[in-house]
Amino acid sequence: MRAAPLSTIPVHLFTGFLGSGKTxxxxxxxxQKPEKERWAVLINEFGQVGIDQTMFEVRDDVIVKGLPGGxxxxxxxxxxxxxxxxxxHRHRPDRLIIEPSGLGHPAGLLDVLQGEAFAGxxxxxxxxxxxxxxxxxxxxxxxxxxxxxxLAMADAVALTMTDRVxxxxxxxxxxxxxxLWPPKKWVREAPFGELPIALLVDGGRHxxxxxxxPQSAPHAALRDxxxxxxxxxxxxxxxxxxxxxxxESGRSLGYQALSWRWHPLDVFDLDRLTQVLDRLPAGLRIxxxxxxxxGWRLYNRxxxxxxxxASAWRKDSRLELIGELELMPPAEETLSALQACRLQDxxxxxx
Numbered sequence: 443m444r445a446a447p448l449s450t451i452p453v454h455l456f457t458g459f460l461g462s463g464k465t466x467x468x469x470x471x472x473x474q475k476p477e478k479e480r481w482a483v484l485i486n487e488f489g490q491v492g493i494d495q496t497m498f499e500v501r502d503d504v505i506v507k508g509l510p511g512g513x514x515x516x517x518x519x520x521x522x523x524x525x526x527x528x529x530x531h532r533h534r535p536d537r538l539i540i541e542p543s544g545l546g547h548p549a550g551l552l553d554v555l556q557g558e559a560f561a562g563x564x565x566x567x568x569x570x571x572x573x574x575x576x577x578x579x580x581x582x583x584x585x586x587x588x589x590x591x592x593l594a595m596a597d598a599v600a601l602t603m604t605d606r607v608x609x610x611x612x613x614x615x616x617x618x619x620x621x622l623w624p625p626k627k628w629v630r631e632a633p634f635g636e637l638p639i640a641l642l643v644d645g646g647r648h649x650x651x652x653x654x655x656p657q658s659a660p661h662a663a664l665r666d667x668x669x670x671x672x673x674x675x676x677x678x679x680x681x682x683x684x685x686x687x688x689x690e691s692g693r694s695l696g697y698q699a700l701s702w703r704w705h706p707l708d709v710f711d712l713d714r715l716t717q718v719l720d721r722l723p724a725g726l727r728i729x730x731x732x733x734x735x736x737g738w739r740l741y742n743r744x745x746x747x748x749x750x751x752a753s754a755w756r757k758d759s760r761l762e763l764i765g766e767l768e769l770m771p772p773a774e775e776t777l778s779a780l781q782a783c784r785l786q787d788x789x790x791x792x793x
Contacts, residue, residue, distance in 0.1 A: 461744030
């Protein structure tokens, strides 16, 4: 029997600058998911190896697909279309959640979602932008075109990281969001990533007059040189050999990503590892998942806050550094410090 045609699948787009808490918020929404719904979550990361998908537990009713290596809106626009077609027809979700890179421009992504390939298949609901109030005090973010376009093109604003700022900063962020044009449907605080599921389930459609600039010139240039690609199945990267990490690097839009992957049998001393990571430049966005002597751990640092938590990921250890070009540390020196954190086996060789 042929499956029924896919039709009007609700799409929820969560935008927000680097480190605004998008993945955490989506995880909290999954905890509230209607029991009978099947969700697909597509996570895009500017970095090369993908860390955010390791933060999700494996379950039958939530399919999580990572798409690292650039921005969905430009560098990966062809890959996005192919990936979405495969994801929708293979898993037939009741709802689709998309988290673009923090450097992604909404215009390019919306162009793909509203294109002919998905006419009648996808229904774009309210675009929600996450705003960390502390970002408004950072001129590098406040004056960044993509940061402002994300705010302008959104239908609603979720204020995140509210536990890390004072009442004055929070009030200033609310005033800033409420003064945006066109006016937002709502501005809500989302402490610890908590947002009522009703804002998704009962939300309206994305306003085509939501404003914002067309895709920026740098994004458009990257999209013009992007090459078509077809993904027939999930990409599974070959494991590096034990003790011989795989290094990747990418650079665009004024930012660079340095990434490494280790074999799962490589075990790290957690104390020494965190010391190395904590010494890296303060402005870097750092995400990693590690096999350590204390078990598998997820390390997450952004905007002056660091967290360390247990991780269900077991496939490999991986690290992602993202930052402006002048902040990136030397790759060889950084890798040498990380390799020195690996434990030795009984024969004196490192694990």
